[in-house]
Amino acid sequence: MIPAAFEYARAASIDEAAKLLDKYGEDAKVLAGGHSLIPLMRLRLAQPSALVDINGIKGLDYIKVEGSKVHVGALTRHVEIQNSDAIKDKLPILAEVAGEVGDNQVRNMGTIGGVVAHADAAGDYPTIALILDADIVTNKRSIPAKDFFKDLFTTPLAANEIVTEVVFPVADGPHKYIKFRRRLFDWAIVGAAAQKMNGGWRIGLTNVGPTPVRAKAVEEALHKGAKPEEASQHASDGLNPSGDLRASPEYKKHLARVLTRRAIEQSA
Amino acid sequence: MKHKVATTINGHRHEHEVEPRLLLVHYIRDVVGLTGTHIGCDTSQCGACTILVDGKAIKSCTMFAVQSEGKSLTTIEGMAQDGKLHPLQQAFWDEHGLQCGYCTPGFIMAAAYLLSQNPNPTDDEIRQGLEGNLCRCTGYVNIVKSVRSAAATMGGAQAKPAAKSVAGRS
Numbered sequence A: 001m002i003p004a005a006f007e008y009a010r011a012a013s014i015d016e017a018a019k020l021l022d023k024y025g026e027d028a029k030v031l032a033g034g035h036s037l038i039p040l041m042r043l044r045l046a047q048p049s050a051l052v053d054i055n056g057i058k059g060l061d062y063i064k065v066e067g068s069k070v071h072v073g074a075l076t077r078h079v080e081i082q083n084s085d086a087i088k089d090k091l092p093i094l095a096e097v098a099g100e101v102g103d104n105q106v107r108n109m110g111t112i113g114g115v116v117a118h119a120d121a122a123g124d125y126p127t128i129a130l131i132l133d134a135d136i137v138t139n140k141r142s143i144p145a146k147d148f149f150k151d152l153f154t155t156p157l158a159a160n161e162i163v164t165e166v167v168f169p170v171a172d173g174p175h176k177y178i179k180f181r182r183r184l185f186d187w188a189i190v191g192a193a194a195q196k197m198n199g200g201w202r203i204g205l206t207n208v209g210p211t212p213v214r215a216k217a218v219e220e221a222l223h224k225g226a227k228p229e230e231a232s233q234h235a236s237d238g239l240n241p242s243g244d245l246r247a248s249p250e251y252k253k254h255l256a257r258v259l260t261r262r263a264i265e266q267s268a
Numbered sequence B: 001m002k003h004k005v006a007t008t009i010n011g012h013r014h015e016h017e018v019e020p021r022l023l024l025v026h027y028i029r030d031v032v033g034l035t036g037t038h039i040g041c042d043t044s045q046c047g048a049c050t051i052l053v054d055g056k057a058i059k060s061c062t063m064f065a066v067q068s069e070g071k072s073l074t075t076i077e078g079m080a081q082d083g084k085l086h087p088l089q090q091a092f093w094d095e096h097g098l099q100c101g102y103c104t105p106g107f108i109m110a111a112a113y114l115l116s117q118n119p120n121p122t123d124d125e126i127r128q129g130l131e132g133n134l135c136r137c138t139g140y141v142n143i144v145k146s147v148r149s150a151a152a153t154m155g156g157a158q159a160k161p162a163a164k165s166v167a168g169r170s
Helices: A014-024 A037-042 A078-083 A085-090 A092-098 A104-109 A112-118 A125-131 A216-223 A228-236 A249-266 B024-031 B087-094 B104-117 B123-129 B140-159 B161-167
Strands: A007-010 A028-031 A050-053 A063-066 A069-073 A135-138 A142-144 A163-169 A175-180 A190-197 A200-206 B003-009 B012-018 B050-053 B056-059 B072-074
Touching: A007 A014, A014 A028, A014 A050, A063 A085, A069 A085, A078 A092, A078 A104, A085 A092, A092 A125, A092 A175, A092 A190, A104 B056, A104 B104, A112 A125, A112 A163, A125 A163, A125 A190, A125 A200, A175 A249, A190 A249, A200 A216, A200 A249, A216 A228, A228 A249, B012 B024, B050 B104, B056 B104, B087 B104, B087 B140, B104 B123, B104 B140, B123 B140
Parallel strands: A007 A050, A028 A050, B003 B072
Antiparallel strands: A063 A069, A069 A163, A135 A142, A135 A163, A175 A190, A190 A200, B003 B012, B050 B056, B050 B072
């Protein structure tokens, strides 16, 4: 399958990338790891007029712990996050999630910035970013995760705006992410995240709607002392997932409840 | 507009003008002429097109040739040295790690990456390390055996003197 023709340019800096995006206009796309974009281009579901390749930009792949924050550069590959001692120590749920993205070859290429900017409903990092109140930093501003994932594949990013890093709070308490799927390298049919933080629980769901979902009703029930099996019954409150080839809406809601319970119970 | 792409593939320098939309696997097969790298699913799943780029296993159907500018690539053709099969190739032969063989180049490259990261993997780690590759002849048991055997040959030759007899088996 051959993608439609496009213009290609390599950027050596974020400024140059922004200028190139200005030059090529709103049909241009940023090329990072390419592991969502290139498959879409081969299927011609995406036909960008130009790709601005940011892989050559130095200093965009880093993991830095500064005080109570963990900064992850946009070009950091999943494999680096998966294996990072700093992430395992300060934000272990992110290492867990990174290790379950795609397969080894995919994790060698795919980037956290790409996943966030792509805003696929089945993306795993967005759920973690949402429940931990992470900030998505671009070349123009910093956007709280709760304002970033607006709709399916839809973010507030302007045409010449580039994600440069994601800033998470340190969260080293009990946690679990359960990615339910039929094959190891698939996207989640439904995913559930549980993170104990500042004495309370943060609960999130992946692929039960157009954006990641924070299950506040579950969090509140747990806060009031409900047991996991009771609290998790609220995981499907207000959900209206669309059915797809893998799961009906009813089944996704069932999975939301079951996986939320398991994620809480298995948090360690 | 075409772009220049200069790479080192299996130690040899290559330079061509290519369209940006040319996928790396098509470049390797159709422009450079190395057809050992196979195209299986063409949807980033099966791993038949796995090669090493700067030592890292990637799926060459999910990268554009222009992205390989300045990089060092290793394909299955770069594994054997001086007419002698690479220990992984020899092990796949000895342990019957293939049936039809279509997936084999990808498996061997993925396994080469795995052993570069973890020279003595457990069977579980081998299966994890090969999660990005599919064999539709369902030959995984012998593939795992092959990688285990190659690990003994390669790691053993350096670290464990007792394993030298394994290395000499072929």
